[in-house]
Amino acid sequence: MESNKFDKLRQQFLCCYPVNKMAWSTLHLPLELDEQRALIAATCGHPLNQRFPVRRSYQEAFVKRLMHVLKDHDELHDDIYDSLCGQLAKTSLDAAPATSTYAYKHYMLQSEEHITLRESNSFVSEGTTGLCTWEAALALADYLLEHPNQLQGKNVLELGAGTGLLGILLKHKALKLPVGQVLVTDGSNACVKLMHDNISLNFDDASEEATPQCAQLRWHEIKEFPWSKYAAPDLLLAADVIYDDTQFSSLLAALDFVYELRGNRCEMLLASTVRNVDTLHTFMEQLELHEYQVTPCANVSACASHFCRDHTAAVQIVCIKR
Ligand SMILES: C[S@@+](CC[C@H](N)C(=O)[O-])C[C@H]1O[C@@H](n2cnc3c(N)ncnc32)[C@H](O)[C@@H]1O
Known part of the structure; x- marks a missing residue:
């Protein structure tokens, strides 16, 4: 699998580009299970997002949209469900709203260089x-x-x-x-x-x-x-x-x-x-x-x-x- 296959979606995800305007057409459907896993790894699972997470509600909207794009697939990779459940669980557990007034965005520049x-x-x-x-x-x-x-x-x-x-x-x-x-x-x-x-x-x-x-x-x-x-x-x-x-x-x-x-x-x-x-x-x-x-x-x-x-x-x- 080409390593840059999901670059555009990754770049857009990391800076919270509007979910409904993302480059979904770059996905060549149907996506094999290992491709689904690679896409989640490039976005929600990206090391930058793990360390400095983008807005929770954005991650949730992204995963829901991805599920919609893959709606005709027989099988979805567990990582997709895990990402969504993880976000929903964090949202409901988050008793202190003040902690969610800020989040991170990552603007990718060239190769792996970025601004957080x-x-x-x-x-x-x-x-x-x-x-x-x-x-x-x-x-x-x-x-x-x-x-x-x-x-x-x-x-x-x-x-x-x-x-x-x-x-x-x-x-x-x-x-x-x-x-x-x-x-x-x-x-x-x-x-x-x-x-x-x-x-x-x-x-x-x-x-x-x-x-x-x-x-x-x-x-x-x-x-x-x-x-x-x-x-x-x-x-x-x-x-x-x-x-x-x-x-x-x-x-x-x-x-x-x-x-x-x-x-x-x-x-x-x-x-x-x-x-x-x-x-x-x-x-x-x-x-x-x-x-x-x-x-x-x-x-x-x-x-x-x-x-x-x-x-x-x-x-x-x-x-x-x-
Ligand atoms: C719409 S924000 C733009 C921020 C940033 N330049 C950007 O485009 O993302 C306008 C900025 O101007 C600052 N600002 C407005 N009036 C100001 C003033 N009288 N003196 C100094 N800064 C001011 C605000 O605090 C705010 O950060």
Whole structure:
């Protein structure tokens, strides 16, 4: 049996890609019993999932869907039943709901290299939207992997970094991206703590050069930020931060501050999920009023998806210069 037969399903399972959109068509039915066992071993039984499990409800939904796909089979491998029963038993035994508010996701990069993130199971929790990774961050991650020359020697500052995916990607040892210092920031205390934990999960080497730096930065407090502790940023990143127009003026003031600090020798890549065209448009107009030039980045939708994006929501990435 080819070892990579279930690679796509494995990759999708490990990052909790929606079960109903998974690459089920890559399964050549009927599946022999040893193939069924190999598929369970590549997903629920994968060592990453054993050590840092993805959401229980997701595993349960995956196994149920797999049973449905195999419904015409005379026989199902015991490992499939065991996986489902295991999940159901854990769910009913789980007396403390707080223990299940976080789970892990594993984003596979190349061969066995991956990023593991602890993420919240809710889109909004602890007063922030940043405790799970959003589609715009995945799209920007794909874009940066496709355009590593844009990182050449640059010190990077991310605003509203949430779980820290982009910073962890940029400093990932196996990728050897040509980036300088990477500083991931967020205004939320809970996000900063989560980013710290996620950085520790992904880096053995704690040296400042080898890892992303992490700090709390609320946009309206940008002037008080201890800039002297960090390298001057050449490239700013932000993903999915344009949704609340009450934050626009502080975000713009933060950009003005950094661009002035750098004598305009910096640029920003801003990735936004297009949920509300008017909201995005309003922010783009305000950028122009602040004398920024905004250029859409080419070929965003054509970027290969290393991150299992489901492409249902359009993501716009723009480059902002002054
Ligand atoms: C939708 S989340 C996006 C998180 C991450 N960039 C992603 O795409 O997965 C928006 C993030 O912006 C942060 N944020 C919102 N307003 C902020 C502000 N005024 N100052 C700093 N961070 C802010 C939130 O805490 C949250 O982490």
